[in-house]
Amino acid sequence: MTLTLTLPPKLEALLRQRAESTGQDITSIALAVLAFGLSFDESDFFEALEGIQHGLDEFDRGQFSSLEEFIDRQNQKYGLSLEP
Template structure:
């Protein structure tokens, strides 16, 4: 089955970036993202969307952490010993 979607440029860019970074075809990545989203119950789905939007908004405002800072925070929070 074939469906054509008009994605906002921001979403298309994120989808392309994720596909490229994982070495997958953009169509395969879109299917994976849709499958994940549709597998969640309604409450989890909408909470995930809110969290994603908050993250995008923070990123646009320049409010984000480096990978090293994130790993250090998770190590401290959960008693892990991950490395970047």
């Protein structure tokens, strides 16, 4: 089946960047992303998208923490002893 999609410029740039960085062609990357996204059931898919968008919005506002801070919070929250 042939399908033509018009992507927003930022999304196309990300897709091309991923293809170049992994040495794969852009079609293979697009198919992998679509397959991954479609593997979720509807509620999980949209919850994941909302969580990702929330994280990106926080990052754009400069609201993020270091990996070490994240690991410390997870250790405290779940009684773990992970190290960075």
